[in-house]
Amino acid sequence: MPAATAAVASLDGVTHRYGNVEALSGVTFDLAPGQVTALLGPNGAGKTTVVRLLTGLARPTRGKALLFGDDPQSAPAKRRLGVMLQIARVPETLTVREHITLFSSYYPAPLPLADILRLTGLESVADRRYGKLSGGQQQRTLFALAICGNPGLLFLDEPTVGMDVESRRQFWDTIRTLAAAGRSILLTTHYLEEADALATRIVVLNRGRVIADGSPAAIKGQAAGRQVRCRTRLGAQALAALSGVQRVVPEEAGTMLLMSSDSDRTLRELLARDLDAHDIEIRGAGLEEAFIALTDADRKTAVA
Secondary structure, X not given: OOOOOXXXXXXXEEEEEEOOEEEEEEEEEEEOOOOEEEEEOOOOOOXXXXXXXXXXXXXXXXXXXXXXXXXXXXXXXXXXXXXXXXXXXXXXXXXXXXXXXXXXXXXXXXOOHHHHHHHHOOHHHOOOEHHXXXXXXXXXXXXXXXXXXXXXXXXXXXXXXXXXXXXXXXXXXXXXXXXXXXXXXEEEOOOHHHHHHHOOEEEEEEOOEEEEEEOHHHHHHOOOOEEEEEEOOOOHHHHHOOOOEEEEEEOOOOOEEEEEOOHHHHHHHHHHHOOOXXXXXXXXXXXXXXXHHHHHHHHHHHHO
16 A cells, blocks of 8 residues: 555554454554455454454454544544444334435435435335345345445445345445545455455455455465366366366366366376366466465464
């Protein structure tokens, strides 16, 4: 991040413990304006703790957390923050419009109702009670409540769970619009395709530590090897024995996905054993493969 750009939120050497359990260990990173940061990690990696510290729901055991240069528990800082949590409850008897109007009243300069409904695709259900909405519409309503205060920073925790494909794509477009307007967004998601599509930066946590931090391309570049996708009569065990193959994944479409450290040797041996192999595709490792490689390497380092 350029030195002239002030971070909207930061953790500086943060360690946090729950009793004897160390959830974070010496974590340092910051969020820049207009940046979409995806915070990835397996369950228990420390993602929820990061969000709790930056939203003022907890204080670091050691180190410093800042939100807009202030204490995350301060009212001025919180008024500039929007949060959409995975587990959230709002009254089911209020309409979408009533919910947004109520939440907007908590902020000094909220977005206009019409803009919120348009950004979240809720115009057609604005007068429907929350309890009568589909799961995807309820998610979009919670998103509307997160952005209604015109926040400078958005925390989005698994925001597209329950959304159909069309709603998810519309949500992605809205995130890009908000980021282009200068808002910083911290996204936690188990949909790695979503992180790859939206994030300008990816931070990978494992065992309470940052093990990777960079652009999606840089993160994917840390996964050695390539993907070989094919249709073949060979089974998973035979494919796993091919030179260079590190992992075999049978896919729903009937194809086999091979993660290989040496795709040329893998392909030669594949064709030597099955001349009828077809629909062969070779490409670089994706974000999922990089994520697995990074967390596996970190786990092996911890065991060694």
